[in-house]
Amino acid sequence: MQQDMTKGPVLSQLLKFTIPLFIGNMFQQFYNMADTVIVGRFVGEKALAAVGSTGTVMFLLMGFSIGITSGFAILTSQRFGAGDEKGVKQTIATGTILTVLIALVITIGSNMAIDQLLTMMNTPSDIAADARSYLGMICNGIAACIFYNLFSAYLRAVGNSQAPLFFLVFSAILNIVLDLFLIINVKMGVAGAALATVMSQGISAVLCIIYIFAKVRILVPEKDQWKIDAPVALNQMRMGIPMALQFAITASGTMIMQTAINIFGSTAVAAFTAASKVSNLLTQGMVSMGQTMATYCGQNYGKGNIERLRIGVKRAVQVEVIYSLIAGGLFIVLLPNMVSLFFSGNTAIEELMPWARTYAYVSLTFYIPLSLIFIFRSSIEGCGYALVVLGCGIVEFVARCGVAFISMQVKSYFLAVACDPAAWLTAGIFSTAAFFWCLKDVKKRIEKTEKKD
DSSP, rough: OOOOOTTHHHHHHHHHHHHHHHHHHHHHHHHHHHHHHHHHHHHHHHHHHHHHHHHHHHHHHHHHHHHHHHHHHHHHHHHHTOOOHHHHHHHHHHHHHHHHHHHHHHHHHHHHHHHHHHHHHHHOOOTTTHHHHHHHHHHHTHHHHHHHHHHHHHHHHTOOOHHHHHHHHHHHHHHHHHHHHIIISSOOHHHHHHEEEEEEHHHHHHHHHHHHHHOEEEEEEGGGOOOHHHHHHHHHHHHHHHHHHHHHHHHHHHHHHHHHTTTHHHHHHHHHHHHHHHHHHHHHHHHHHHHHHHHHHHHHHHHHOOHHHHHHHHHHHHHHHHHHHHHHHHHHHHHHHHHHHOOOOTHHHHHHHHHHHHHHHHHHTTTOOOOOHHHHHHHHTTTHHHHHHHHHHHHHHHHHHHEEEHHHHHHOHHHHHHHHHHHHHHHHHHHHHHHHHHHHHHHHHHHHHHHOO
C-alpha cells in the first residue's frame, strides 16, 4: 500500500509508517541474533567471538550498500511527492542499473581485502580462521543483501512499509531454519551461519521484485526507460555517494573501536558481541523512525511543504526521547538473561558479565543523542543534503577514533566501549544544528522559486 505523507495527521502518519518498519527491523535483528545464538550454543564461544569480530567489517560493507541505495531512493521519494510518475520510473531504472555495477565492484573489492582487514584489526589468532570463513561467505553473497536493500528502499520511497515487513518476517524465519540445518546437520560451522544470511536476503530480494511487478506498478519502468539517464544518474550519485561514504566512514570508526576491544582477548570480544546484539535490538525503534523521516521529509520536500516537514521532525523527536528512556531501562533489566542466550551451559557466564555490563551501562546513557542522529540525519537525507550527512559521518569518525586510540594507549576497556557514546554525543549535536541550517536553506530556496514564478 502506497502512503502519501504530504497530507493527513502528522503523528498518526509517522506511527503508521514506523510501526511496520519497527516490526520488520526487529525481525531482522532477531535473525541476526539467531546467527550468533546458534553459533555460540552449537559451535562454541570462540566461534561466537569470530562472528562478532567480523561485525564491523560487515557493517562497512552493508552500510556502504544501504547508504548508496538509500541515496538513490531519495530522488524517488521526492518525485513521488511531486506527483511525477514518469520521473519515479526513470529513477528506478537508472538506480537499478547503477546498483548492478556497484554490487560487482563491492563483491570483487571486499574479497580482495578480507585478510588485510582482519590483520589490521588485531583479530585474535584463535578465532582468525573462523572469522575469515564467515566473512568470505558474506562477501561472496553481498549482492543479495544490496538488492534487497535497494528494492526495500524503493518501496519505502512511495510510502509502502508493509511489504518490506512481510518479506523480512519470512526471511527471518527462513534464516533461522537454514542456520539450524547448515550448522547442526551439515556441520558447516560459522560459514553455515553466513550462507544462511545470504540466502535469506537473496530470497527477500526476489520476493520484493515479484511484489513490485504485481502490486506497485509505479515502480516498474517502461521498456524504453531501461537505460542510464545521465541527469538522473548524476543526481542519484550526488546523493548516494556521500551517504554511502557516511556509512563507510562510520563503519571505519567502528572497526577501529573493534580493534581496541580485540586486544582484551576472545572472552571480552564474545561478551561485547552479545551485549551489542542486545543493544542493536533495543535501538531498532530509533532506526525505524529514521527510515520514516527520510521518506516523510523526501515527500514533503518534493511537495514544497516545509512547515509540515518541521512539525513532523518535532513529533519524531518527542516520540524518540520517550522511546530512548524505555529502551535504556529494558537494557538494564534484560541484559543478564539475554547474554546467557548466546552461550551453551558450560560457558562461565559470570566471567563474561563484567565485560558486557560495562558496555551496556556506558551505551544506554547516550541513547537520546543516538536517537537524535537517526531523526535529524535522515531528515537531512530526505531534503537531499547528502554532503551534510557525510559531515555527520566525519564527526562520528573523529570522535570514535579519538577515544579508541586513547583506549589502546592506556589499555582501558571502559574507554574502548565508550567510543560509540562519544560518537553519538558529538554527531547528535552536529546533526541537530545541521538540520536547522538545512531547514533555513530550504525555505530560502523555495521563496526564491516562488518569486520567479
